[in-house]
Amino acid sequence: MTSQTLPIYQIDAFTDVLFAGNPAAVVPLSDWLPDDVLQKIAMENNLSETAFFVPSAGGDANFHIRWFTPTVEVPLCGHATLASAFVIFNRLGFEGDLIKLQSKSGILTARREGDAIVLNFPKQPIKTDVVSKEVLNALGGAEPIETFGVVSRDTDIVLVYRDASIVRNMRPDMSALAKLADRGVIVTAPGDKTGLDMVSRYFLPALGINEDPVTGYMHCVVGPYWAENLGKADVVGYQASARGGVVVCKIDGDRVHLKGEAFQYLKGEIVVPA
Template identity: 75%
Template sequence: MSNQTLPIFQVDAFTSHLFAGNPAAVVPLERWLPDATMQQIAMENNLSETAFFVKTEEGDADFHIRWFTPTVEVPLCGHATLASALVMFNQLGFAGDEIRLQSKSGILTARRDGDAIVLNFPVQPIVDGTVADNIVAALSPEKPQAVFKVVSRDTDYVLVYENGKTVRDMVPDMSVLATLAERGVIVTAPSDSDDCDMVSRYFLPALGINEDPVTGYMHCVVAPYWAGKTGKANVVGYQASARGGFIDCTVDGDRVHLKGRAVLFLKGEIYLP
């Protein structure tokens, strides 16, 4: 019996050059695979996210997109959406300048902007929260100035620190952070340099990702917060992981426009029995 083959692409997102930003796998489909199979593919890829999409006639959308970490499906992912848009535009020949995507977070768009792509995503509101002392201690000797929780993912904590150096220098105890069921910890601070407005990081060991390199979803959390603090609608975020990356963020009401570049790393085939 012959194997089923599927195309697969790997893209470095939120970067203009290879081996930086956040790598994502992209798997275009003619029809949905079983959820368990998509989860196994994501586990095999062992990247922070694998995106799957199919063409759709639902509403005004061009495609329906879903995202999987190595262990779970998630309702929103920025870098894998940017990677998918690059594949749609440059590899699959999508003719227009804007792609409409149906997702578990509603309609998203990806628009060409020169050699960049702008994603239109929903703001992720936060509310006051508390976090256990052992989680705080596992992150840094410095204490956060404020603690919040993300409304849409109420097991995601947001810790705000006084300066960017604290965030950059963190060496978290992942074994402690992994005790957080299901989700992770966002840490953020005002910038300590002139090339951005805020510095952030995102730790998710409970989801099989110790640290996500550059996260679109996270900037839908931190960009509105810092836009409110600075009074600027446009803020530039730097995610201070080992790979690092900048995201240009414009807050527009209940939406965030995330501008970034992406680079194709590989394309190949998946063989399924």
Template identity: 70%
Template sequence: MTHTSLPVYQVDAFTSHLFAGNPAAVVPLERWLPDGVMQQIAMENNLSETAFFVKVADGDADYHIRWFTPTVEVPLCGHATLASAYVLFNQLGVTGDEIRLQSKSGILTARRDGEAIVLNFPAQPLTEEVLPENIASALSSDRAVACFKVASRDTDYVLVYDDAGTVRHMTPDMSVLATLAERGVIVTAPSDSDDCDMVSRYFLPALGINEDPVTGYMHCVVAPYWALKTGKTNVIGYQASSRGGFIDCTVKGDRVHLKGLAVLYLKGEIFLPD
């Protein structure tokens, strides 16, 4: 049987060392595969996100990027974009300092900053929402001081707490959250330590991911909120998952600049039957 071979990389994003941050798969393509095949590859990789990108011949971008969870395609993903930029800069020989990426969320950029990479992403505004009883029950906490939805998608719930310990020690009932028509639930609180400004977590079992380890998109939600609350333009977020990770966030109008490191874990080949 003949086959087509595709390169694949796995990168730990938003971390300076292996086995921390958020792992993403990156699959560079010469041309797009059928959507169903890309979804199957993402399911086989069994990571929170697999990024695919294709070089753009002309226009405002250098590459077109798409992201898939094990079950669906999503319109925006930070850590897999950071992983893709890391591969382009460090494995595929891109020599410039900035990469422009066409996506379902518009043009995104990834810029070298020493060893780090800075992503320029759209901020995600919030609209106030009444906290549904089933979500409060699933989180085993009705002590949220505010509840919102992400306005651009009308999907993710965002619950704000006044105690970081509540966020850190939360043990959600994932079977309940998996039944939500909405995409996921973000919980966030002001920091309880000097090394960050806010502590957050992101649960989305409806997309096949119980808890995302370190999420760039989520910080486009919580960073503008806490920047407004604290009066700062630069805020440090800590995502309190089991792997954990910090993201340096700078809010500039309707954009959020996410700064982080990445580490290569593996590179190999995918074999697809012709």
């Protein structure tokens, strides 16, 4: 069997220090590999997401980007996009301060702003929904003040709590949650520290990720929700995972601008079928 060597980066996203935020693998490609090979690379990396991108042949985008968890391809991922933009800006010699990315969620942009990168993502529409008692029990039993679902990913469940301590201290039964939620469960509450408007966490055991450390996509849900409830256009979210991370959100109509920094942890090579 013939093989080829490809570069790979691991980037900590949505953090201003190493060993925090959300680690993502980034694999630049010249041409797409077969989907089953992309999935196997993501499974081998065993991170919440691996991003792959190729140069665009033309049109409105500079690159075409895709994201894979260890088990499935997903239509949108914030931290792996931030990580990819970091690699394109800082390691691949990209000229300019704005990257346009074609994706399953349309055209996304990444803009360099000092040491930070600002992503332009679609706001995720929501709908009122009822959450089963079994899901509440799997999350620890605390009663939320509101529940809803995400329309674009209609198996995502969102629960709003009154107190951030409930979110911070939550210890879900991941085995039970994996059987009860087809995709992800977002929990969120008002911020409990100066400068924080919201505290959130994101559980996805059904997708092989018990808890995502810091999630750009999730802030396209909770960012607009808290902005509307607080009467603000700009909100700051803290994702209270073990690694933790801050995401600055600016709501602009049906778009959400997500601002964060990133650090490179490693650069290496992988060997895959040619």
